[in-house]
Amino acid sequence: MLDFELLAKSPVFMGISAERLFEIMQQVHYQVKGFQKNELVVHAGDECNRLFIVLEGSVKGEMADYTGKTIKIEDIEAPRPLAAAFLFGKNNRFPVTVIANEQVSLLSISKPEFLKLLQQDSRILTNYLNSISSRAQFLSQRIKFLSFKTIRQKIAHYLLDLAGDRLAVVELPLSQAQLAEFFGVTRPSLARAMGELDHEGLIEVQRRSVRILDKQKMNELLKG
C-alpha cells in the first residue's frame, strides 16, 4: 500500500494533501517495485520513459568512465524522484546507472500516465516545472563558475557572491578541501591562491573567516 503521507512530501507532489493525492493517484496506472540491496535499478543508457520516485530507502547513481571503472555520483533518498530532467527532452536516456543502496521501494509511473497527472493538477505541474527549471538554472550557474580560468577568479567570484551586499566579513561554509573540490582544483593550490590574495591586501584570511578588504580590486580580477 502506498504511503500517501510520505509521497506528499516528495518534491513532485509537495503542497498536495494526502487525501487529494489518494484521489488523484486512483485515476492513473502506477506500480510500486521493490529492489534488494545492490540490485540494479536502471542501467546508464536505458531509455527513460517512466518517472521513478524513491519511496523507501535510498539508491545511488553511478557513472562508468571510459575504462569501465564506476564512480559514485550521488545518493537519492526517499521521497525524491530519479532523473526528473531526463524523462523528457531529446536524449531521454539515463545518464547514470542506478543501484539500490539497501532494500528500497520505488514508485513507477509511465510517461503518458505522468502527463495525465501534470494536466490534471496544476500543483503537480508547477512542482515539476519548478524542479527541472531549477536544475537547469543550477547547471547554468555551475557552468558560469567553471568558465572562470584562474583560481583567483573563482575565489573572487565565490567570495563576492557569498558576501553580497552585506558586511565584508564572510564565514566560509565549506572546508578548504571541500571548496577545492567544488572549484575543481587541488587543495594546496587553493590555499596558495588565497594566501597570495591575502599578501596582496585584497582579503584577510583567518582560517574559515575571510574579510574582503578591497572590493574594487576583487571585481577587477573578474575582468578577464
Add this chain to the structure above:
Amino acid sequence: MLDFELLAKSPVFMGISAERLFEIMQQVHYQVKGFQKNELVVHAGDECNRLFIVLEGSVKGEMADYTGKTIKIEDIEAPRPLAAAFLFGKNNRFPVTVIANEQVSLLSISKPEFLKLLQQDSRILTNYLNSISSRAQFLSQRIKFLSFKTIRQKIAHYLLDLAGDRLAVVELPLSQAQLAEFFGVTRPSLARAMGELDHEGLIEVQRRSVRILDKQKMNELLKG
C-alpha cells in the same frame, strides 16, 4: 494581428496547426509588444514572470560582468522563446539583459495564462517540457565535458564521440579557433596538443581531417 503560421513554428507551439493555435490563443490573455532597435526589453535580474516569444526580428542577450562591461551572450531570432528555463524554478529572474537588435515584436504571456495553455494542450505541454529538459541535458553534457582536466582528454573525448562506431576518419566540423573556444583553451595550445597526439601515433592530423589510429590508447587517455 498575430501571425499564427509563424507562431506554429516556434519550439513551444510546434506540431500544432495554425487553426488550432488560433482557437487556443483566443482563450488566454496575451499581448504583442513592439520594441525599437537598441531598446531595452528586460533587464538582468528582473523577475521572469511572463513568457516572451520573438515574433519578428531578433534580440540579443547581454551579460554584465562585475565591472559593468557587457558582453554579448547570444542572439535569439523569431520565432524562438526567451529564457524559457527561467519562467519557473527557484531563481526565476532573467540571467541576462535583453536588447532589441532591430525593430522587433514580442508575444508576451503571463505565467498563469501560460500555465492554462500547458494544461489545455498536451502538445504544448510536451513541447515545453522537452525544451527545458533538453536544455538541462545539454548543460549536463557540457559540464561533463568541462570536467576533463587536460586538453588531450578533451580532444580524445571529442574525437571518440564524433567518430562513434563509424570509420576512423573524422572531418572536424569546427575550425581550430572555434574548437579551442569550445574547449575553453587557446588555439596554439590546442594545435600543440593535437600535434603531440599525432607524433605519438594516436591520431593522424591533416588540417581538418583526423584519422584515429589507436582507439585503445585514446580511450586510456580518459582514465584520469
Add this chain to the structure above:
DNA sequence: CGGAGTTTGTAACATTTGATACATCCCTAA
C-alpha cells in the same frame, strides 16, 4: 597566375597549477 586574407603549424618563454611533502594550528577525547 598571383596576391591578400584566413587558417593552421610551431617555437620560445612566462604563468599557472598539480603533486608531494611537511610543519603548524585547532579541536576533541581520554
Add this chain to the structure above:
DNA sequence: TTAGGGATGTATCAAATGTTACAAACTCCG
C-alpha cells in the same frame, strides 16, 4: 592537561597551459 587526528599554511619541483610571435599552407578572387 595532553596526545592524536584532522584541517590549514607553506615550500619545492614538475607538468600543463597561456602568450606572443612568426612561418607555412590553404582559399578566394581579381
